[in-house]
Amino acid sequence: MKETETKLNKQISKHYIEHACSISSSGQVAKELGIEAPRVSEIKAGRRRLTADEAQVLKELYGTPSQSEGHWVVAELIDFDSLSKSLVDNSLVNQLVKVSEFVNSEEFIDGILSCIRVEESRIRGYERVQAVDISDKSKGTEQKNKRLVREYKLKLLNQMLSNAYFKNWCDTAVRLLTDGSVKKDFSFIDKLLYTKDVTTPTLVNGSVQRDIPNADFTNLIGLCEQIEPGFALTFDSYYPTEDIIRFIALGRLTTLLESQTFSHIVGAHAPFSFGKQLNIKPERLPKKEYVIVGKCVWDDDRLLRLREPMTEKSLLQIDATSSSSLILPEALELNASKYLSIRLFYTEQYKYVVEIQLYPDEIYISHRKILIDIKEKEKLFPQVLDILTFFNVEHHHTVNNIKAAVAKEGGYIPSAIYIE
Incomplete structure (x- = not known):
């Protein structure tokens, strides 16, 4: 195994192995992973760790361990650094x-x-x-x-x-x-x-x-x-x-x-011809299905108001928002977000993911869900506040109160000294 391979921590590795061995034998699990049988026992005992690739093999064969939470979401996955551009590009798509x-x-x-x-x-x-x-x-x-x-x-x-x-x-x-x-x-x-x-x-x-x-x-x-x-x-x-x-x-x-x-x-290489079906390639669309394996470590359970409504850019450059006398077909109407909700997930691979849901009003269901991948844990907390600032949200959150909530739920604070 290469030194640079990502490993799970010992407790989560133990959960995965015990879950797999409860369905199959230790020998079979070792065979599926391509490792010696004694190593399975060492992982069970908390002396060795699984790599991320080995954990993925066990997930595919035996499912997610019951001790690990799986959060199913259908959302757009966006990097923090490309948040502004991706929001516009994805809304147009x-x-x-x-x-x-x-x-x-x-x-x-x-x-x-x-x-x-x-x-x-x-x-x-x-x-x-x-x-x-x-x-x-x-x-x-x-x-x-x-x-x-x-x-x-x-x-x-x-x-x-x-x-x-x-x-x-x-x-x-x-x-x-x-x-x-x-x-x-x-x-x-x-x-x-x-x-x-x-x-x-x-x-x-x-x-x-x-x-x-x-x-x-x-x-x-x-x-x-x-x-x-x-x-x-x-x-x-x-x-x-x-x-x-x-x-x-x-x-x-x-x-x-x-x-x-x-x-x-x-996939329109030939000139567009009205009357022939316009086929969309579903695999190229921004909205996809994800399961976040880990736990929610911060959840502001309120809807936070945007200081100014955020209206999407019109794909066809037909915007009737300034004209009350013009009624557009539903397909041409633009989403306007007035509220959002925010949650922070800490995954088993020690990554942080921010979930943003946008709402047209307080009583409506969310019309858009976004997952923002935080690449650098050290910048997590300032970036969470940057995200709220980007959406121009009315809030009173500080780095310290978010850290306190994350620590209480068992998340990792990069700047803290851990006493165990």
Whole structure:
């Protein structure tokens, strides 16, 4: 065995061996570990220790010893040094999963296609059926027509989604829809669809805008006509913004996937094509299942209030938090955390892990759980306070009162002199 191999302490080593030997024989346990039988007896007697790898073998074969606590959590495991970046990156990936499920749903696809109008006479293979014809052949023709219309709409829609002018229109629409000072009446919607320029950027007060018409500009309706005569978008006359937001989300998602930013998550090497299922690679997602073998040595059993709510960054850059008049689909809503809870675990391998749970309000369940791996035990207690400071939490904790709680629960204090 190498001197650098991590070892468990004698008491925990004893627990593991006794637990394994209660299920199997000492000889068999020694054989599984690849060690001599006398060494098993020495570990039982507290004279030798198991390595971390040997303990892992026993866990896999015989389970965790009953004397050791196992805390099951589904969480994002993050290093303290990359806390800020990982929080943002992981929240964007979590949003991508929600948005992908939303866009993959038949309800969303059907809703998008219901807003598209095409000229059926342009569809190759389309056959008109007389209203009075109720034969089996006519029913078969109707089914074929539905399939052809669906495929045709998807073809034209995907052409529009990849069009740079449509992306410009999405930018303009988002800016105006999320502007609380702009009244969202029928006149506004009419202008947004018919008279907003989607081609020419104009600098206004230091901000690039694309909604100021010039002598020769293209609006959304005109853009559809350019793709194909008869191709048009028809939004709900009473709640048009809901339909518009769905198209914007689809346009923004297309741009995002074309950038290959999340190719390691979606595996999209070819251009995104709406209507085909967007597949997420589950093994690349930040949220995973963990069992912390050890004990909780500090648990502040209160919900701690954040001085300022922490709102996630929008993956598709659609943020309606400043506009009460804009209602987003659930998949596009951003999590806002107002409270957190904190626990500190001391593992059998002498590591510390901080568990943070974020809550939208006092009465809600946690919407996000984070495990922060503390690499250096010597910096543990200042880093716990740094974590609370990072989240801008209202608290009155000090290093000393956290140390007192940890010592009481049997955790290790690196700076202390132990008298036994």
